[in-house]
Amino acid sequence: MIEASRKVLEEKIGYRFKDRYLLECALTHTSFANEQKIQTFRDYERIEFLGDAVLEMISSDFLFRTYPEKKEGELTKLRASLVCEPALAYCARDLSLGSFIRLGKGEEASGGREKDSIISDVMEALIGALYLDSGGIEEPRRFIMTYILSDLEDKQLFYDAKSILQERAQQEGQEIRYEVLEESGPGHCRLFRVAVLLDGQEAGVGEGRSKKAAEQQAAYAALRPRPRSGSMAQH
Numbered sequence: 001m002i003e004a005s006r007k008v009l010e011e012k013i014g015y016r017f018k019d020r021y022l023l024e025c026a027l028t029h030t031s032f033a034n035e036q037k038i039q040t041f042r043d044y045e046r047i048e049f050l051g052d053a054v055l056e057m058i059s060s061d062f063l064f065r066t067y068p069e070k071k072e073g074e075l076t077k078l079r080a081s082l083v084c085e086p087a088l089a090y091c092a093r094d095l096s097l098g099s100f101i102r103l104g105k106g107e108e109a110s111g112g113r114e115k116d117s118i119i120s121d122v123m124e125a126l127i128g129a130l131y132l133d134s135g136g137i138e139e140p141r142r143f144i145m146t147y148i149l150s151d152l153e154d155k156q157l158f159y160d161a162k163s164i165l166q167e168r169a170q171q172e173g174q175e176i177r178y179e180v181l182e183e184s185g186p187g188h189c190r191l192f193r194v195a196v197l198l199d200g201q202e203a204g205v206g207e208g209r210s211k212k213a214a215e216q217q218a219a220y221a222a223l224r225p226r227p228r229s230g231s232m233a234q235h
Contacts, residue, residue: 084159
């Protein structure tokens with residue numbers, strides 16, 4: 001797969017880089033950098049380190065001001081759920097960020113563009129690049145508020161879907177079980193379709209590149225408030 005145009009990404013995020021080298025580095029995986037005989041671009045790891053710190057500071061400030069009633073432990077737990085690897089990967093996919101990454105041939109062949117570990121790291125690297133290029137906190141703050149901390153209640157429901165559904169099932173005395181309905185795609189890039197069953201009745205279906213991701217989607221579908229027959233309809 002050929003990576004998408006950087007200009008398209010700039011249009012998506014509403015920011016044009018003055019120093020395009022920063023953007024290129026943020027989108028360059030170690031595997032690509034190591035394959036070059038001439039090191040044209042450094043990989044994203046150093047910029048990711050910076051972006052991680054910027055993300056933690058901005059998300060901490062946001063949660064501190066948004067939830068004045070929550071204690072330190074609650075805020076820490078909430079922040080961790082919003083900026084963890086799966087959460088950042090979920091947000092990165094909204095931007096189709098994987099299509100912009102420079103990958104080495106081996107990583108490309110192994111489905112690197114869909115790996116949570118890679119696209120979440122690039123999300124943080126992009127934040128770091130925005131911070132360096134803009135010379136301040138306002139551009140990364142705008143980006144984080146738009147693509148990571150927006151629709152907070154819905155995203156929180158998604159991130160915690162499996163545990164919330166588990167708790168509800170226990171409260172109602174229901175047996176909960178996940179069942180793989182279908183597997184497709186090549187070995188390095190499998191797609192799983194999974195159903196969550198409550199007392200043997202299908203309550204939600206999800207898809208993902210791993211069973212865990214598909215289960216998360218299925219649990220989220222079961223919790224979404226929409227008309228449906230069965231024991232979870234009231235939720």
